Each structure stands twice: as C-alpha cells, then as structure tokens.
Amino acid sequence: MLTFTDKGIYCLQGDFYIDPWKPVKRAVITHAHSDHARWGSQFYLAHEYSAPILRLRLGQDIQLQTIPYNKPLYSNGVKVSFHPAGHIIGSSQIRVEYQGEVWVVSGDYKLEDDGISNAFEPVRCHTFITESTFGLPIYHWDKQEIVFDQMNRWWQKNKENGKQSVLIAYSLGKAQRLIQHLDTSIGKVFGHGAVYQIQQTFVEAGFPIKSIEKWGENFTKPEAKGALIIAPQSAINTPWLRRFEPYSLGMCSGWVAIRGTIRRRNADVGFVLSDHADWKGLLSAIQATEASKVFVTHGFTATFARYLNEIGVQAAEVQTEFGKEEEEQISTNTEKLEEGNLQK
Structure with missing residues (x-):
C-alpha cells in the first residue's frame, strides 16, 4: 500500500x-x-x-x-x-x-x-x-527523573563554585523537555536565540509550558551568575558561548552514552537523555x-x-x-x- x-x-x-x-x-x-x-x-x-x-x-x-x-x-x-x-x-x-x-x-x-x-x-x-x-x-536509557536529578545537582554545584551552567540540547524537543523539568529554584534559565524562538512560539500558541528569557547582548555577567543557559550544538566554540566564562559545559544527548563523545565535543559532562x-x-x-x-x-x-x-x-x-x-x-x-x- x-x-x-x-x-x-x-x-x-x-x-x-x-x-x-x-x-x-x-x-x-x-x-x-x-x-x-x-x-x-x-x-x-x-x-x-x-x-x-x-x-x-x-x-x-x-x-x-x-x-x-x-x-x-x-x-x-x-x-x-x-x-x-x-x-x-x-x-x-x-x-x-x-x-x-x-x-x-x-x-x-x-x-x-x-x-x-x-x-x-x-x-x-x-x-x-x-x-x-x-x-x-x-x-539503554535511565528513567528521566534520574537524569534530571543529575542535571540539577551539576547545576547546583556549578553555582556554588561560581560557574554558569551551559547545557547543549536540540532547540526543538529536547530544550522544551529540559525547561519543563529542571529545578528553577536553583537559579534562572536563559535560552540561546534559537532555543528561545522555539519555546516562545509554543508559549504564544497557548501550550502549557514554561517560558524563559532570551540571553541578550545587553545582559551582564552578574545577571547570569548561577544561571543555566540552554543552547544548540552550533554554539560550541563560539564567542557567544565564551561570554559566560567561567562556565561548565554539559551535553544532553543519547549519543553521550558512547565513551569519547563528551571529549570530542570538549564538554565537561554528558547527560544521557534522548x-x-x-x-x-x-x-x-x-x-x-x-x-x-x-x-x-x-x-x-x-x-x-x-x-x-x-x-x-x-x-x-x-x-x-x-x-x-x-x-x-x-x-x-x-x-x-x-x-x-x-x-x-
């Protein structure tokens, strides 16, 4: 057929x-x-x-x-x-x-x-x-609650050490999932422009999901202190990303289940979530x-x-x-x- x-x-x-x-x-x-x-x-x-x-x-x-x-x-x-x-x-x-x-x-x-x-x-x-x-x-995937707990503990530790947390995740699908489940009592969540655009499109269409702020040129480091920023893979090794230094870079993907993937992408930590x-x-x-x-x-x-x-x-x-x-x-x-x- x-x-x-x-x-x-x-x-x-x-x-x-x-x-x-x-x-x-x-x-x-x-x-x-x-x-x-x-x-x-x-x-x-x-x-x-x-x-x-x-x-x-x-x-x-x-x-x-x-x-x-x-x-x-x-x-x-x-x-x-x-x-x-x-x-x-x-x-x-x-x-x-x-x-x-x-x-x-x-x-x-x-x-x-x-x-x-x-x-x-x-x-x-x-x-x-x-x-x-x-x-x-x-x-093989662990239950998502386990992975989100790992992310939240990583984020909290970075905040205590004076670092920003940057999570690399696909802007359509993965990012919405992260924004919905991360513990925002730890700090503020910002989005790269690509992430923000997708999220805001869903919010404006009336979907019951959380809104976030877009990281803009006029923001300063104090505003990012202890924050978590979600960005697509294209942001790695760019001037946009370097503005968050000092930061810890995390990758959120099923592919990080394979040893070596995190190292090849110069990430500090990988979270297996697909x-x-x-x-x-x-x-x-x-x-x-x-x-x-x-x-x-x-x-x-x-x-x-x-x-x-x-x-x-x-x-x-x-x-x-x-x-x-x-x-x-x-x-x-x-x-x-x-x-x-x-x-x-």
Missing part, C-alpha cells in the same frame, strides 16, 4: 506522501523536525500541535490542514489518522488503512512520557515503518504493534533489521533521508559500534 520512492513514502491510492524529502503536491507530516517536514510542497497535513512550528520553519503562508489525534480523514477511500508518537510536541504516527490493510509510519518516537508531548500509543497494524536511531543493544527510543523501547514498540512486517528507515538500519529477522519478525532496511536533522548527532564509527553487540 505504501511504497518507497525518490521523493519519500508514497500512497498511490490516496495520492499523498508521508514526510517527503522533495516537494510534492500533498505531504502528510509526522512532526516538525526539518528532516521530516521540508519546504516546497503544495499542501500539508499535520497534527494541530505541530502547526506553530511548521509555520515558523516553512512559512506562515503554507497551505496547512491540521487534525487532532485519532480523528480519521479519507482520501480516495484511504483512511488516514494521527496517533501520538511521544517524540516532541505534536509528533505523530501516521496510520494508513485501505481495504482492510493497515500500515503505520512512526516517524520518530520514544516510549517514556516526557510530560509535554502526548505519550506514545502503540497502534496495531500489518506493516510498521520504524526508525532505529539508537538501534543497538548498547543504548527523544528517541532506546534498544528495548524500539523492540517493545514493534512488539506492541503486532506487525507481521517491519521496515527500518534510519539509524542502525542493517543491524536492527537483521536482529528482527533473527527473532522471527520479517524486516527489511530502507534508505531514506530521515535522521539528518539531529544537531545532537555525533559522528561515530558505525562498524565498530555494531560489531559484537547483538548478543548483549
């Missing part, structure tokens, strides 16, 4: 693409990260919570239709509905049904409820299209769909598809242009990571 083309995932009967990476007439969007939501299509369909960021990134004048979760639309007899993916605010799995056959395109997802995104809901289907960003057994499912989460999600066939679209595709086949789930890897949005993504030697890990 769905095919993989040079423009993206295509439904012939419904005549639409899901997360196309080239301009098309009708694009159905799982979420607002730019590797899944690209400029140039004529019409867009997305979840209503994605609308503010889609308009911010793609333009206020895009032709955008939005729908809530679990409310189907029909296109030439094809039933289309959106279901929570738990990845970021507005992220959705796309369920497509035609003549009794059901496919689900997951986009990106995580199973832990982050408190700001609608929690992941498994959707039963015949065929499931999954990511595998962290599709190796070495990737908006993607870990190895066990991926397997749990797939099992819950009861799908008889799985396509693996991005991440450790070959390794993850091979493992699924070994445990009796028919799976195949598919080359796509997803996964290129992640500013947190750290270059690693994939072959070394994959070697010998399937038995763990």
